[in-house]
Amino acid sequence: MRIVLQRVTSASVRVDGEIIGKIGTGFLLLFGVGHEDTEEDCRRLADKISGLRIFSDENDKINLDLDNVGGELLVVPQFTLYADCRKGNRPNFIQAAKPDKANALYEYFVEYLRSKGKHVETGSFGADMKVELLNDGPFTVILE
Numbered sequence: 001m002r003i004v005l006q007r008v009t010s011a012s013v014r015v016d017g018e019i020i021g022k023i024g025t026g027f028l029l030l031f032g033v034g035h036e037d038t039e040e041d042c043r044r045l046a047d048k049i050s051g052l053r054i055f056s057d058e059n060d061k062i063n064l065d066l067d068n069v070g071g072e073l074l075v076v077p078q079f080t081l082y083a084d085c086r087k088g089n090r091p092n093f094i095q096a097a098k099p100d101k102a103n104a105l106y107e108y109f110v111e112y113l114r115s116k117g118k119h120v121e122t123g124s125f126g127a128d129m130k131v132e133l134l135n136d137g138p139f140t141v142i143l144e
Contacts, residue, residue: 001037001105002081003045004030007054007139011074013123014130021121025055026071028133031109032081033102034095042109045143049073050116054139066118073113076123076131077106099126 005027012022027049055064055071066073079102083091096102103125113120123129 001034001041001045001144002032003049003143004078004081005049005052005141005143006030006133007136008074009134009136011131011133013074013076013121014132015124015127020124021074021076023072023074023119023121025069025136026066026119027052027073028131029073029075030078030081031075031106032078033097033105034082035097035101037097037101037105039105039108042105043112046109046112046116048143050113050118052141054141072119072121074121074123075106075110075113076129077102077125 008023008026008028010024011028012019014020029049051065053065054062055069057063079093079096082093082096084093084095085091097105106125110120110122123131
């Protein structure tokens with residue numbers, strides 16, 4: 001499982017010109033699933049993200065988590081995180097999970113975060129999405 005986490009002051013995702021997910025302060029998560037990934041991986045990463053202290057406190061130290069700042073999550077499925085560009089000029093996606101497995105784990109991940117009391121907006125699995133964000137910092141972290 002690969003997640004690109006971006007700390008944002010706002011983010012949204014559109015499908016066919018319509019906003020389907022939108023957040024203010026929080027995390028934009030680009031979410032990719034590999035062949036070997038499991039629900040346990042989802043829980044482990046969701047727990048890590050839930051407690052990640054990367055927001056600034058009153059002393060400008062990165063010391064606060066999502067709950068401390070009333071943060072939200074926008075989770076966007078992103079199979080291209082498994083692109084292999086080592087050979088040639090066209091990436092292959094052999095390491096990405098098949099769509100049925102990837103979608104099931106994506107949905108599980110989102111529901112697990114919601115069960116932890118997080119406000120979660122989503123993209124649309126398999127859709128052509130347009131993602132807009134205002135990266136705060138910029139602050140970007142890759143989790144596996």
